[in-house]
Amino acid sequence: MTTTSAPTQAPILAPAGAATLLCAARCHLGEGPSYDAASDTAWWFDILEKHLYAQSPSGGAHRVHELPVMASALAVVDERRQLISTEHGLMLRDIASGRLDKVADIEADDPATRSNDARVHPSGTFWVSTMGKRAEQGAGAIYAFRAGALLRLFSGISIPNAICFSPDGTVGYFADTRENTLFRVELDPLTGLPEGEPQTLHRHPEAGGLDGAVTDAEGLIWCAIWGGGRVNAYSPAGELVRSLDVPARQPSCPVFVGRDFDRLLVTSAFEGMDEAARAGDPGHGRTFLFDVGARGRAEPRVRLGGL
8 A cells, every 4th residue: 555645845954064955754663774766756664554655756756665564775676676675585575566575585484584684685685684572682684686696795793784785896894783883894896795895994983883884986885873863974094074863862774865866864863762752752763854965876787587
C-alpha cells in the first residue's frame, strides 16, 4: 500500500552547514537513504515500522510504501527495479507495483538477525550487513553480493555501519558502532572484494556512535553520529575535518542528493527515546537536507548477474 502526504513547498536551503527540513514525517528508525538521479528521487526506510519513503529532494509530497518485512537499504538495478536488503535476505522490488521477489537468502536460519547498513561498490557489488534484532554482541556480519553470488566478508560485528567506498573503489570502509571504530580495507576495484585485512582508521572518542556513512567525490567520509546530533566528515587518513550539527539527537545515515549531488540528506530516528526525550528533541525522526559545499556522486547500480 502507498500513501501520499499533503504537498509541501520546495525546501529553501540555509547557509552552508545549516539544516533544512525535507520531510516532517517521524521515523521510528529512519535509515538507508539512497538517491536515484534518473528519477530525482531519494529513498529511505523506517526499519521498525516496515516503511519505504520516497521523495524528490526538490520538494513536493513524500510517499510511504508499506512493506511486509523489515528492510534497511536498497540499490538501483534499472529504471524498473530495486534490490532491497531485508530481514529475510535480498529481494527484487518492482517499483511500479511494489512486488517483492526473493533473490538471495541471508542468515535465513537465524530469525534473531535482520539487515542493517549497505552500499553499492563502484564495480556494482552490493555490500550488505546483518545485526541482532536486539543488537546482540558480535551477532552481525558483512556480505558482498556480486553477480548473483553471496560471499561473507567479515563476521563478529555487533552493529555494522558506515559501509562506503573510496571514489576509485580501491578502499572500503565500515564501522562497528558498538566499538565506535571505523575500519578501512584494501579492495580490488574491479570486484569490490577485500585484498587484505581491515585496519583501524579512526576511533570515535566522544559522545554518540559511528552510524551510516557516504563518501563524497573527493573521498571524504561523511558519517552520522548516532546520539551525538551531528555528521562528521573524516579524511581518508581518519582525521576529523568537518562537523555538521543535525537538529535531531539520533542522525542515522547521510547520502548526497540533487542533480549536482551537492546536498546532503540525513535521516534520523527516535528508537529508544521515551516521551520526555522526544519532547526535548523536536527534530527526532525527521529527514533533513544540508548545503555542505561538497559534492557527492551517483550511486552505482547493482549487478544482478543472470537475473
